[in-house]
Amino acid sequence: MEEHDELKKTGLKVTLPRLKVLNIFESSKEKHLTAEDIYKEMLGSGEEVGLATIYRVLTQFEQAGLLIRHHFESGKAVFELNEKSHHDHIVCLQCGHVEEFVNEGIEKLQTQVANEHGFTIIEHSLYIYGDCTKKDCEYKK
Amino acid sequence: MEEHDELKKTGLKVTLPRLKVLNIFESSKEKHLTAEDIYKEMLGSGEEVGLATIYRVLTQFEQAGLLIRHHFESGKAVFELNEKSHHDHIVCLQCGHVEEFVNEGIEKLQTQVANEHGFTIIEHSLYIYGDCTKKDCEYKK
């Protein structure tokens, strides 16, 4: 009961919709999902669920630190499991495929820039947008 | 007639709403403005304008390369004049104050990361979020 315990720790009640949402994130091939994605996935596997519940659960999971919310250029919010280990994103503008990366050099330079401006850095978001033409750009939007 | 010529160059007709929008960006203390901000500003100075026009004009200006559109965490689109010279942003989470910066090291490393992933980089967005406590954090949200 892995997911059951994860939920318990957050103080949220352990309900079917919440278990299912967590489960989808943990078993999905695509790590970055919108509320709509999850809703369709659940309807597809015969769950009785309302879209409002998905939105609520996603926000609660974000507040509980289970998920991270991203704002890509699309306008819709995208969520992924909070792996605790920080990483940034590189997004293909053609097919929407997302890859993750971490670059220590960039991290260090950011802290340096923040210092230069008298800021204490709390977080950051870095998205590289490009063209993954060298790869199998066969993902559908 | 500075702004007049700027508009001409884009091929767009030189109209009052468009001149006024440009003017607001060029004279505003705050460089980063939402459609709503501009709308209120114009109503405030007695202009007869519709919000739809603002949205249209902002999008046209973006396409013409006069403005850059940002997606901050707020969910609303934020625009700024396109100074042509690329820069990133550091945002204070307390007061919303935004500063700009460019760091060549970060730029280079991004290109490198893109290459490693087989991407051709088209653009990127980097926002550092923090606390500007050492400065006069007296801006109101």
Add this chain to the structure above:
DNA sequence: TAATAAATGCGTTTAATTTTCATTATCTTC
């Protein structure tokens, strides 16, 4: 200045997300 082509404002519409509220399920305690 007249003709034409584009821009405007208003109201309506869409898309994503949030809220309300009555019903239902979970948790806690006995």
Add this chain to the structure above:
DNA sequence: GAAGATAATGAAAATTAAACGCATTTATTA
């Protein structure tokens, strides 16, 4: 393990940012 308290759910309505349709107005260009 059932009862009561409390929180979660689903459906529908509300909200918010942004876009659109169209009749009217305005800028351009000849």
